[in-house]
Amino acid sequence: xxxxxxxxxxxxxxxxxxxxxxxxxxxxxxxxxxxxxxxxxxxxxxxxxxxxxxxxxxxxxxxxxxxxxxxxxxxxxxxxxxxxxxxxxxxxxxxxxxxxxxxxxxxxxxxxxxxxxxxxxxxxxxxxxxxxxxxxxxxxxxxxxxxxxxxxxxxxxxxxxxxxxxxxxxxxxxxxxxxxxxxxxxxxxxxxxxxxxxxxxxxxxxxxxxxxxxxxxxxxxxxxxxxxx
Amino acid sequence: xxxxxxxxxxxxxxxxxxxxxxxxxxxxxxxxxxxxxxxxxxxxxxxxxxxxxxxxxxxxxxxxxxxxxxxxxxxxxxxxxxxxxxxxxxxxxxxxxxxxxxxxxxxxxxxxxxxxxxxxxxxxxxxxxxxxxxxxxxxxxxxxxxxxxxxxxxxxxxxxxxxxxxxxxxxxxxxxxxxxxxxxxxxxxxxxxxxxxxxxxxxxxxxxxxxxxxxxxxxxxxxxxxxxxxxxxxxxxxxxxxxxxxxxxxxxxxxxxxxxxxxxxxxxxxxxxxxxxxxxxxxxxxxxxxxxxxxxxxxxxxxxxxxxxxxxxxxxxxxxxxxxxxxxxxxxxxxxxxxxxxxxxxxxxxxxxxxxxxxxxxxxxxxxxxxxxxxxxxxxxxxxxxxxxxxxxxxxxxxxxxxxxxxxxxxxxxxxxxxxxxxxxxxxxxxxxxxxxx
Numbered sequence: 001x002x003x004x005x006x007x008x009x010x011x012x013x014x015x016x017x018x019x020x021x022x023x024x025x026x027x028x029x030x031x032x033x034x035x036x037x038x039x040x041x042x043x044x045x046x047x048x049x050x051x052x053x054x055x056x057x058x059x060x061x062x063x064x065x066x067x068x069x070x071x072x073x074x075x076x077x078x079x080x081x082x083x084x085x086x087x088x089x090x091x092x093x094x095x096x097x098x099x100x101x102x103x104x105x106x107x108x109x110x111x112x113x114x115x116x117x118x119x120x121x122x123x124x125x126x127x128x129x130x131x132x133x134x135x136x137x138x139x140x141x142x143x144x145x146x147x148x149x150x151x152x153x154x155x156x157x158x159x160x161x162x163x164x165x166x167x168x169x170x171x172x173x174x175x176x177x178x179x180x181x182x183x184x185x186x187x188x189x190x191x192x193x194x195x196x197x198x199x200x201x202x203x204x205x206x207x208x209x210x211x212x213x214x215x216x217x218x219x220x221x222x223x224x225x226x227x228x229x
Numbered sequence: 230x231x232x233x234x235x236x237x238x239x240x241x242x243x244x245x246x247x248x249x250x251x252x253x254x255x256x257x258x259x260x261x262x263x264x265x266x267x268x269x270x271x272x273x274x275x276x277x278x279x280x281x282x283x284x285x286x287x288x289x290x291x292x293x294x295x296x297x298x299x300x301x302x303x304x305x306x307x308x309x310x311x312x313x314x315x316x317x318x319x320x321x322x323x324x325x326x327x328x329x330x331x332x333x334x335x336x337x338x339x340x341x342x343x344x345x346x347x348x349x350x351x352x353x354x355x356x357x358x359x360x361x362x363x364x365x366x367x368x369x370x371x372x373x374x375x376x377x378x379x380x381x382x383x384x385x386x387x388x389x390x391x392x393x394x395x396x397x398x399x400x401x402x403x404x405x406x407x408x409x410x411x412x413x414x415x416x417x418x419x420x421x422x423x424x425x426x427x428x429x430x431x432x433x434x435x436x437x438x439x440x441x442x443x444x445x446x447x448x449x450x451x452x453x454x455x456x457x458x459x460x461x462x463x464x465x466x467x468x469x470x471x472x473x474x475x476x477x478x479x480x481x482x483x484x485x486x487x488x489x490x491x492x493x494x495x496x497x498x499x500x501x502x503x504x505x506x507x508x509x510x511x512x513x514x515x516x517x518x519x520x521x522x523x524x525x526x527x528x529x530x531x532x533x534x535x536x537x538x539x540x541x542x543x544x545x546x547x548x549x550x551x552x553x554x555x556x557x558x559x560x561x562x563x564x565x566x567x568x569x570x571x572x573x574x575x576x577x578x579x580x581x582x583x584x585x586x587x588x589x590x591x592x593x594x595x596x597x598x599x600x601x602x603x604x605x606x607x608x609x610x611x612x613x614x615x616x617x618x619x620x621x622x623x624x625x626x627x628x629x630x631x632x633x634x635x636x637x638x639x640x641x642x643x644x645x646x647x648x649x650x651x652x653x654x655x656x657x658x659x660x661x662x663x664x665x666x667x
Contacts, residue, residue, distance in 0.1 A: 097273075101270075129274060135272060139272065183257060183258065186254070189238060213235070214242060214246070216243060216253070221236065225232070225236065
């Protein structure tokens with residue numbers, strides 16, 4: 001008997017991206033429903049065995065963005081930032097690529113170990129869309145797995161990428177979006193100040209926190225103030 | 230000290246960026262992200278030169294049409310209810326017969342108290358609730374289908390303009406429709422509403438959405454008192470709920486929850502043929518709740534009611550409270566008892582009647598038995614149904630309200646005013662109705 005390795009992954013994605021179908025495909029009947037700590041938002045978890053790994057899959061609420069405007073977004077974000085899952089799978093609707101990538105970009109900014117599950121490839125194709133998957137993967141610097149979850153196609157490939165990611169075999173290129181000179185200058189200033197705070201720099205990606213502060217993110221501001229005691 | 234410094238520096242940076250861009254940094258950052266993505270799209274996605282009008286777009290031409298859309302929505306909703314009732318009717322008959330037979334068999338068990346317990350208490354009480362498994366599961370199934378195929382989002386879009394008139398917007402609409410299934414997940418579904426006041430208003434009016442647990446009450450009495458018009462009577466209960474919800478939303482928005490409502494672009498996700506597993510899972514997730522409740526809380530309450538009844542303690546309790554309901558027409562102690570225990574879960578109203586009257590004539594046509602024993606007229610039955618619709622959300626809904634609003638204030642407020650409102654409405658129905666029926 002070899003030791004079963006346990007990994008935790010989070011499943012993110014826009015509403016209607018087929019996230020639930022992917023979750024069901026991954027976990028089958030091994031699901032249970034609980035609550036997110038402190039709030040009554042339903043938390044779905046399931047497990048999945050693959051190549052000797054026990055993969056715990058946490059289904060995040062379906063969101064379009066990672067701001068602090070709704071409870072769902074805060075929950076999704078806090079899990080990724082604070083629980084640091086071994087991999088974050090963002091289910092992206094290939095037939096609505098542009099809108100869905102907004103969440104992916106924000107997950108990359110958090111510094112999440114991201115895998116993009118490019119779902120609903122059939123629908124994209126039926127509209128005559130041609131997606132250059134390897135180019136997308138190259139530009140974002142993360143694995144992209146084309147899928148049709150409603151036909152269970154692509155699940156094996158996704159599992160493979162998850163295991164690779166958890167084992168640290170995926171070289172993710174640090175993602176950095178250029179916000180323009182003026183904003184970048186302010187980001188640098190904030191980053192410098194944050195880096196002096198030991199707790200903050202241990203817990204968060206400095207750049208992410210700096211950007212969030214410039215977005216005047218209520219939740220982040222609240223947390224900074226709170227810890228002051 | 231450092232944290233304060235950070236926040237001070239943040240203020241300065243924000244002010245600086247605002248002076249440079251004449252916009253909040255938040256907007257500038259979001260624009261940069263969109264810019265990045267549109268560049269990314271140019272390099273990775275090739276669309277056909279002339280984009281084919283998708284099937285989705287063509288369907289939307291009709292379903293999201295300004296005038297037609299609302300009409301179609303109402304027709305679909307009415308169709309769902311009709312389908313739910315006609316398909317489930319024979320199934321309910323079988324379950325009813327089954328439990329009736331079991332109750333009769335159990336009644337012969339000795340000693341007598343055990344026979345009464347199993348026959349009246351267990352099979353009479355719980356059986357009268359379980360009978361409603363078919364319509365409730367069918368309703369959940371229909372809601373799951375409408376949600377999964379993308380139609381509910383269209384309905385929300387169509388309703389957006391109307392919702393603005395009552396100070397809410399389309400995003401509040403889906404939780405409200407889900408409330409027809411069960412108020413508890415509906416209240417939870419409000420968390421996608423960004424504006425806190427919009428969200429709170431929506432939570433407070435959800436209890437007026439007739440949930441699946443109230444359906445047994447309607448079916449029971451509509452079937453017994455309004456044979457030919459029972460469909461219409463059940464539908465009118467839903468309509469009364471919706472009208473009250475609209476009125477309450479208007480009132481709340483003008484008084485306790487003043488303020489502008491949020492603006493946002495309504496999403497129109499593409500239509501999808503829902504997967505069978507997806508629908509079954511969603512139906513099961515919600516329907517399981519009903520079965521669980523029948524097995525736990527409803528069973529416990531019904532047993533408790535049987536025990537009180539068997540020992541003779543129930544009648545005095547009921548009689549003490551019954552006068553409150555006299556002006557509403559149903560001032561009998563049995564009705565009072567059913568309503569008290571109905572606070573725990575509304576199916577219990579039916580379960581309590583089931584236990585109280587199972588001894589009389591078996592389970593068959595419980596509604597007729599109640600009507601005969603309590604000498605109810607159709608008018609009283611209608612007032613009773615209306616009261617059941619309005620008075621106090623069930624315990625589970627109150628608990629979820631507390632957790633979602635983080636205080637006892639709103640659930641206590643809701644419980645209080647709904648009892649009052651229910652009493653007024655039922656009283657008006659009965660008193661005004663009496664003028665016409667003599």
